[in-house]
Amino acid sequence: MYDYISGKIAELTPTRVVIDNNGIGYGAEISLQTYSQLESRTEATVYVLSQVNQREGTSIYYGFFSKDERELFRLMTAVSGIGAATARMVLSTLSADEFREAILTEDVRIIKSVKGIGLKGAQRLVLELKDKIVKGEGYAETLPIHSAADSGAAAEEAASALQMLGFSKPNISKALQSILKNNPSASVEEIIKSALQIL
Helix, strand or coil, X not given: CCXXXXXXXXXXXXXXXXXXXXXXXXXXXXXXXXXXXXXXXXXXXXXXXXXXXXXXXXXXXXXXXCHHHHHHHHHHHCCCCCCHHHHHHHHHHCCHHHHHHHHHCCCHHHHHCCCCCCHHHHHHHHHHHHHHHHCCCCCCCXXXXXXXXXXXXXXXXXXXXXXXXXXXXXXXXXXXXXXXXXXXXXXXXXXXXXXXXXX
16 A cells, blocks of 8 residues: 655645646646645655545545545544545535544534534544544654654654553644753653653
8 A cells, every 4th residue: 555655736626636746647626725725836755545446446646745634534534434535525615624623622602614524423522533633543653743853753653652551642742842942952761750750
């Protein structure tokens, strides 16, 4: 299974992209969120996820500008009654952050504003996804830490250790960003100790 495709943007519409990689065109269905990110580019990396159409026995590829968006799509399509088309509509209407916030605050009204989602569907999404998002699912695997290469390695090791201790990815990410801002050259041990005081 492909994880991502990089290359020139050969075709782009609000619902589909074709990436030319060494003369082969890879097509993927996309959300408006991804379209808006690709619109001004001539080359791109698109993260992909394939889903099998059971009736036709064919694979459909969905493309995402970020791993973050792909993780949310994966979570949503695992919810009973929420198909790929509905998940794509959610990501075309709300940003990844807006959707997570709506789930965490149980804001059914915002989720229900997405075309194709009724009250029951919105309630089901909140019910099935809230705990998962609290635990850090629906976020990209890589934590957004912007620092020098050496401190980045220390931060990754510290983040991994903190996850094993049971802390969620979003909380770890916030804590590490704060720590590295004040002490960019902190060691793994220093980062973990400081993070344990914050978390």
